[in-house]
Amino acid sequence: MYRLVTVSNPEGLHMRVALLISECAKKYNATVTITKGSETVSACDVLQVLTLGAVSGVKLRVDAQGEQASEALNDVCALFENNVQSSV
């Protein structure tokens, strides 16, 4: 299953969000990936998520597979929806 999200944060997908995403993805028994254009990375890998260079307004596709796919998908997408303050 997958869902489309938009990076609404003015600072783009910054370090704090990437950190929260990876922590969140690791919690579930599921494989979560994030795709921007033709690039797909594991949501657990902070560095890979950051190198997507997802600036504000970019559309991303979040995929989840596995036992807890729907929970993982919900939680990870929620992080995009509630703007996380950058400050880092």
Place this chain on the structure above:
Amino acid sequence: MITLKGIPVSPGIAIGEALVIDNEGFRISHSVVDPSEVEEEINRYKNAFDIAQQELATNAKTVTKELGESYGLIFQAHHAILDDSMLRKEILEKIEKERYSAPFAISTVFRQYAEKFKNIPDNQLSLRANDILDLETRIMKIVMGVHSESLTAIDKDLIVLAHNLTPSETTNMNRNCIRAFVTEIGSKGSHTAIIAEALEIPAVVGVGSFLDSVQAGQRVIVDGNQGIIYINPTVEILKQYQKTLHRYYELNAQLNNLDNIPCQTKDGTRIRILGNMELEFEAQNCLNRGADGIGLYRTEFLWLTNELQLDEESHFQKYKQVVETMCGKPVTIRTCDLGADKLLTNILPGEDRNPALGLRSIRLCLSMPEMFRKQLRAILRASAYGPIQILFPMVSTLSEWRRIKMIVNDVFEDLDERGIPFNHNIPLGIMVEVPSTVMMIEEFLQAVDFISIGTNDLIQYTVAVDRTNKDVAKLFNGCEPSVIKLIWKTVTAANRVNKPVSLCGQMASDPALTMLLLGLGLRSLSMPPGAMRDIKRVCSSLDMLRCREIAFRALRTDNAGDIQSLLQRELANILPEKYRQEE
């Protein structure tokens, strides 16, 4: 032969072999290992990652506690980056398939990521390249630390050529082999300059990009007087410099006998010459040059090397060692004078857009009271072993001073309760380096035991010039009449109430300014040991009456240029053999 030019920051001449340190501050050996060593390199890389993650976890905790969650988060993020499975896979592949050495593999992969970030068009995100390079440096230090490639292992006559040098690098070098420093970036007052002066070896900084054209082991001549570097010099030039070097040694031998004579002017006015120092061994150098004490013991370095793991015991040991070396001569210890930006090793791009006016120095200490207390405890404990005074940098208001006093009193009580001996009458003083402090100097003088004028910052804050910015650096000038008036006001006020006042900063070690400073009423100057002979010699040829005349003339002059030429002319009259526009 390649000839390079830069900013001379420490005088002298040196000839030696090139030791090239790569851009980010360490040498990468582009080395490929034997198949039998692959296993070991893999362990080396994994081990380095483990240690780095342990460090980051501790730092995250400390910083979160001291500065708040948002600062600590950076370390958490760095920790998480090292868990990145792709990153690890790529490094592993470089070692396994291409048989790269661990440092080479790590560095190659990290640089690729840094490049990726730099190419992101969004400014905020592309700044993350700095995080990657910072992490790379951290891991490299660990990888190199356990192996023999570190600078400690050097044992030849060497000229260090680097992009920039950091405090931890310069201390880990084998000092007996380093003959000079040359760096691509930097300016007067940069760390390289301070260390070179302390080691009394020549240094040229701000040369611009040149490391690519030099190979390790090539012969290099560094002329720290003129700021010229020759790589692979011709035979004629080499001969000429060997001759100069010889003359230099002879001259130095003649000046040796100045070391044992107390500094005084021609008419017998005693001038106290104090030392500026940072590393413990420099105390001995100051003593050898006949210093009357230590006027400025910088302790930032002790904070930097231990990365926020400020350890009271190790500070105490260093302070004790210095005060014991000085055999009863007073030691002025300055508390941490770092900016938040430096403390967090530059991983906060954009956080502090104006660091000179931001959370730095005493402000940073007051915002991290636990750390500050630790340093104060260490200093106070050392005060049981000899005369120590505490100098607080960048104090700009009296309320700040009162907060400092409160913390000091707390530490007093704490030590008393635990029955630890220390000097209860330890003199407490401030650096006068912000114009607001000068405006309130009478009030400050009632509250403090002594003052020390820090000219580098005083000039910066008075004329609003960052001297490391080459576009405006020319405006940074100690002869600015405004600066001279501030010094005069400060010294006069201190002398009126009989409170000790000294001056540290580069103005103290410039022979051309000595008569101005004495004329303004200063009797105590603090400088690096390498400058002491020159200043002593100048003092011994000065007449106080004439100094006062010169100072008053300077106070009536309205521009820096005229004051400078007045002083240069006067110096050339007094010591023609040395200062009349020589070679």
